[in-house]
């Protein structure tokens with residue numbers, strides 16, 4: 310019986326009524342998603358996804374069963390993605406930088422995914438970031454819920470999205486927090502640490518330090534990749550680097566518990582990241598798949614590499630020249646899987662507009678100007694991010710502006 314696997318409080322009903330803040334039907338000109346995607350659960354408290362309870366059930370609740378055309382496929386073939394060696398580029402070798410930017414440009418025109426190696430991030434920091442994830446996600450649910458994500462916000466702990474969506478639920482737990490590189494009163498130096506201490510208490514100081522350092526390392530690496538992207542697009546090495554120097558990014562820890570029916574569900578559903586650039590580190594388990602040439606392909610993990618992909622906001626910044634590509638994460642029945650995603654996002658005030666060099670009469674503007682907070686709000690309150698987010702957001706903006 311489906312509901313067996315969900316621990317419930319007094320109110321267990323899922324309704325088709327939206328949360329007041331997220332009622333798409335109440336907002337004029339809001340795009341309509343298929344019914345099952347825009348249904349919101351009436352009460353945040355009504356459903357809980359607790360891996361320690363789920364483990365003991367033989368079936369999974371229907372809310373976690375994905376439609377047949379989105380169910381995962383067995384044994385997706387490996388996607389050949391360029392392995393970009395950053396060693397020479399980081400040590401200032403112009404020929405190495407030119408070769409790295411060529412490889413990056415080629416991948417971004419095709420599907421937007423590439424790997425980086427010799428990236429300069431300390432292996433011990435990466436190992437610690439994984440170790441502290443185990444420690445956090447192995448805590449009892451009530452402990453993790455001290456960091457519970459609030460409705461309409463993107464930060465905090467979420468056990469699946471039971472309070473947010475009522476169908477096609479992801480088989481995952483996440484802990485998300487903001488990282489800001491903007492140097493106002495040096496708050497960027499402790500922003501993550503302060504978050505951990507404030508929501509989880511002083512016992513979590515060491516967690517906070519690890520993810521503070523990890524987020525800083527990701528921000529730095531992403532600025533280096535922005536230099537390569539600027540070179541490859543012919544707009545100069547500094548253009549995008551400067552644009553993202555005061556980034557207001559999101560760090561997300563993804564924890565996928567083992568699932569007894571891995572062929573029926575997904576850890577993260579098919580989507581294009583609405584953000585600008587994603588730097589992902591996966592543990593040794595594997596599960597990331599990318600949709601290229603009408604086929605799901607996998608990207609196998611390697612401890613020494615980060616998977617990098619272009620998101621919708623960079624696609625808009627490149628005037629559609631670089632692709633934000635559909636991807637998802639599958640789960641397995643044997644063991645938990647972990648991934649760490651750093652989502653680079655522009656500073657709040659920055660206008661997402663492509664540089665003049667990328668616009669001409671043969672390739673006119675594809676997307677209207679917007680700011681990242683506008684797109685973030687769209688994905689948190691009005692539209693569940695999927696493969697069409699950028700196009701639908703863009704149509705909605707154009708309609709509003711006309």
Ligand SMILES: C=C1C[C@]23C[C@H]1CC[C@H]2[C@]1(C)CCC[C@@](C)(C(=O)O)[C@H]1[C@@H]3C(=O)O
Pocket residue numbers: 463479559577578579580581582583584652685688689693694695
């Ligand atoms: C701004 C964001 C929204 C999501 C987290 C970041 C970047 C990716 C988005 C997401 C992962 C795309 C798939 C659907 C989603 C709901 C998820 O499964 O987590 C998305 C995130 C979100 O809205 O919380």
Ligand SMILES: O=C(O)CCC(=O)C(=O)O
Pocket residue numbers: 561563577582589591596597598636637638647648650
């Ligand atoms: O866990 C993964 O491999 C991918 C997760 C992802 O795509 C995301 O969080 O946006």
Ligand SMILES: [Fe+2]
Pocket residue numbers: 580581582587636
């Ligand atoms: Fe993603």
